[in-house]
Amino acid sequence: MSATPEPFLGVVDHTPVRHHILSVLVENKAGVLARIAGLFARRGFNIYSLAVAPAESGARFSRVTIVVDAESAPLEQIVGQLDKLVNVVAISDISPKDALERELLIATIKTDVDNRTSLLDIIANAGAAIVDVDAKSVTVMLAGTPGGCDELERALESFAEVELHRTGRVALPRLGKTASA
Amino acid sequence: MQLTGAQALIKSLEQQGVEVVFGLPGGAILPVYDPLIDSSIRHILVRHEQGAGHMAEGYALATGRPGVAMVTSGPGATNIVTPIGNAHMDSTPLVVITGQVASGSIGTDAFQECDITGITMGITKHNFLVKSAQEIPRAVAAAFHLATTGRPGPVLIDVPKDVTQSMMDWWYPSTIEEYDLPGYRPEAPLDENAIARAVALIDVAERPVLYVGGGTLKSRASAELLAFAERTKMPVVTTLMARGAFPDSHEQHLGMPGMHGMYTAVTAIQKCDLLISLGARFDDRVTGKIPAFAAGAKVIHVDIDKAEFNKVRHADVAVQSNVAAALLAFDAASATPRNLDAWWKQIRAWQERYPLVYEEPSTDGLLRPQHVIQAIAAKAEPGTIIASGVGQHQMWASQFWKFEEPGTWINSGGAGTMGFGVPSAIGAKVGRPERTVWCIDGDGCFQMTAQELVTARAEGIPIKVAILNNAYLGMVRQWQEMFYEERYSEVYLSADLPDYVKWAEAMGCVGLRATNLKEMHDVIEEANKINDVPVVIDFRTDSSEKVFPMVAAGASNDDIMVHPLQRGVAK
Known part of the structure; x- marks a missing residue:
């Protein structure tokens, strides 16, 4: 455990060595997310991001993709404690180098005539898409790598008014690689 | 329907x-x-x-x-x-x-x-x-x-x-x-590879110790433990949670390890070359300062919960299993350490030098709490169940009572819950009505849950409660004496308020009191004759008594403090 734990759900740092991706299949029951969040909080494990959605097998299971700080606690401890939650059905651990990670970013940027051109350049460079537009604002979307989302987020910092949301990442092993169960 | x-x-x-x-x-x-x-x-x-x-x-x-x-x-x-x-x-x-x-x-x-x-x-x-x-x-x-x-x-x-x-x-x-528990897998198949690696470590061990924890009792592995220990001649320690898992009377038993453990149990772990943990979890009250704990030992960690592995101490071999199955597998592979004669010679020397001691009881002064426990034990039927609260009395009960079989020690370990004694003794008596159940309690603990003696009387559950009444929150007092320059802060309770005899009687129990040695023996005899209602005895004990041996919180187990009598220093 690090001496000065970062805040729970704290600032994102995408330095690749620190994080691990846990793809966790859970029973779709009330309170499951609270059980996972509570476990991480009371054991002092840090979460970078967390994404939840119903899993492929329908309404019975959900998939929780947790990016954990593998320096806040040994990964073996995090997985071992998580596995003891009765509602957790399966955990696969995808190491960052073997992971295909994607994340969704959406942002609404206030613009005027002066800076609209530079915004369009940023959008084009990032490979983002414009999903809504009016006289004063543009809403863009990027489905990309976490690093790509970081770059777009930084590029948009030059604009005065930006409302930006990110989903947290989901991941699968790269083809030819496997997650460890 | x-x-x-x-x-x-x-x-x-x-x-x-x-x-x-x-x-x-x-x-x-x-x-x-x-x-x-x-x-x-x-x-x-x-x-x-x-x-x-x-x-x-x-x-x-x-x-x-x-x-x-x-x-x-x-x-x-x-x-x-x-x-x-x-x-x-x-x-x-x-x-x-x-x-x-x-x-x-x-x-x-x-x-x-x-x-x-x-x-x-x-x-x-x-x-x-x-x-x-x-x-x-x-x-x-x-x-x-x-x-x-x-x-x-x-x-x-x-x-x-x-x-x-x-x-x-x-x-x-x-x-x-x-x-409908798709995520629940309580048992893992025994890993033959892990067993083989564990056996290889056992086969070259010269100074092994079996570190027996509560999981040994939970997996009902006492018979397997006895067979394995006797075949391999390894020394055994039983943690606070495992008292009774291995007979205290057995010559291979070194007693309880940890903060208030036997000198020999603590020191044998410190000096061992192989520590075999059987359903124990390397609790801080056992390890003391973690980097200094059994620093030269390889560790075989047997536990049914894989999250215990490498949580506190690196396991050289982790065996995910219930304790009984792992011991049977070690036996099946004929795991046998080297000749242990030199190791036992060293252990016997420690035992001879540092047995468990306390000062002679005086005939007129306050009672020695350790002596009260031994006096109860001397008159107790075999198989008597002991419950306790948390504090000095709990440590003395664990040290001075001789536990011979599983299920005879009812105690709050990890949480350290004061007030556990009286109600847990009642529950034990309900489950094993044919057994005598004594609660060794402190005056502080007794006041937290004593009202359940009304339950015991009303429901016909005749337990016996021995209050080691030293008028203090004794363990806190001990720490304030030793580590806070005798500045006693909020630990005095009074020996007379409440009046424990009257309180017992008000709850429908028999209340007795002992203030000297003769009364101590008399009230124990009297309590042993009463089998229809609960009995409460107010034993007036010396508040200056402290629990030894002791390893200070956070200190290395190498720095164990023995009883002042063994330091050649007047108390």
Whole structure:
């Protein structure tokens, strides 16, 4: 455990060595997310991001993709404690180098005539898409790598008014690689 | 067959073979108390819900069967949180049923509403909020399965009032699949490779120690342990949670390790070259300063819970298994250490130099608490069960009582819950009525839960309580004396307030008092003759007595402090 734990759900740092991706299949029951969040909080494990959605097998299971700080606690401890939650059905651990990670970013940027051109350049460079537009604002979307989302987020910092949301990442092993169960 | 949810709940408990429920009714659980009248299940009406929880724990620790407690919502539920937390720390199988406000009122701050599944999420093995009467049998069956398999622990079932009042078609799950626990895998297949690596470590060991923890009792591995230890001639230590797992009278037993452990048990671990942990979890009260703990030893860690591996101490070999199966596998591979003669010679020298000691009792002064425990033991029938609270008296009971078999030591280990003694002794006596049950208690602990002696008298549960009354919160006093320059802050309780004899009598018990050696022997004789009502004895003991040996918090176990008599220094 690090001496000065970062805040729970704290600032994102995408330095690749620190994080691990846990793809966790859970029973779709009330309170499951609270059980996972509570476990991480009371054991002092840090979460970078967390994404939840119903899993492929329908309404019975959900998939929780947790990016954990593998320096806040040994990964073996995090997985071992998580596995003891009765509602957790399966955990696969995808190491960052073997992971295909994607994340969704959406942002609404206030613009005027002066800076609209530079915004369009940023959008084009990032490979983002414009999903809504009016006289004063543009809403863009990027489905990309976490690093790509970081770059777009930084590029948009030059604009005065930006409302930006990110989903947290989901991941699968790269083809030819496997997650460890 | 149509039943109410309440009837289904009671019938489900009967299906599980429950013989006794400890509890106290209230609004939200009221429907369940009605069919209880017609049930074969015995109900013990407690005076405070904490008592129900600790009684269920005492029952479980004495019998090996899950304890069951039932309380109402809100404060009824929060009052049983401490026993749930205690059972969680000590891996005690417990099923706790709480009433809940009606489903439609949940989340509205209704009268006596509280989010007990939320509150107990971190201190239960699992919990359920039952949403329909039809689901009650599954929840009960799953709760007992979870509480008693793998690493045992407390499971809570929260049942809204409308659920117990509505109708269901009776059914009961007959297979584990019907419990609907797709993520629960309590046992892993034995890893032959890990066994082989463990055997290889054992085969070259010259100074091994068997570090026996509570998991050995939980997996009922005492017979396997005895066979393995006798075949391999290895020395054995039993932690506070494992007292009774290996006979104290056995010549290979070095006693309890840890902060107040036997000098030889502590030191043998420090100097061993192979530490074989059997269902122990390297608790800080055992390890002391972790980097200095058994620094030269390889570690074989046997545990059913893989999250225990490498949590505190690196395991050179981790064997995920119940203790019995692992020991049988070691035996099957004929794992045998090297010749241990030199190791035993060293161990015997430590034992001879540093036995457990205390100062001679004086004939007129205050009693020595250690002597009181030995005097009770001298007159106790074999198989007597000892319960205790938490503090000095607990350490002395663990040190000076001789435990010979599993289920005879009822104690709060990980949580260190003061007040555990009286109710857990009652629960133990309910589970093993043929046994004598003594509670070795402190005056501070006794005051926390003594009202359950009313329960004991009313329900005909004749336990015996020995209060080692030193007028102080003794363990805190000991720390203030040793580490806070004798600045005693808020630890004095008075030996006479309350009057323990009158209090005992007011609760329908026999109250006795001993202020000197002669009275001590007399009251023990008298208490042993009483078998119909609870007995409480107020033993007036010397408050300056301290528990030794001692390793200061955070210190290395190499810096163990022996009794002043053994330091050649006047106390």
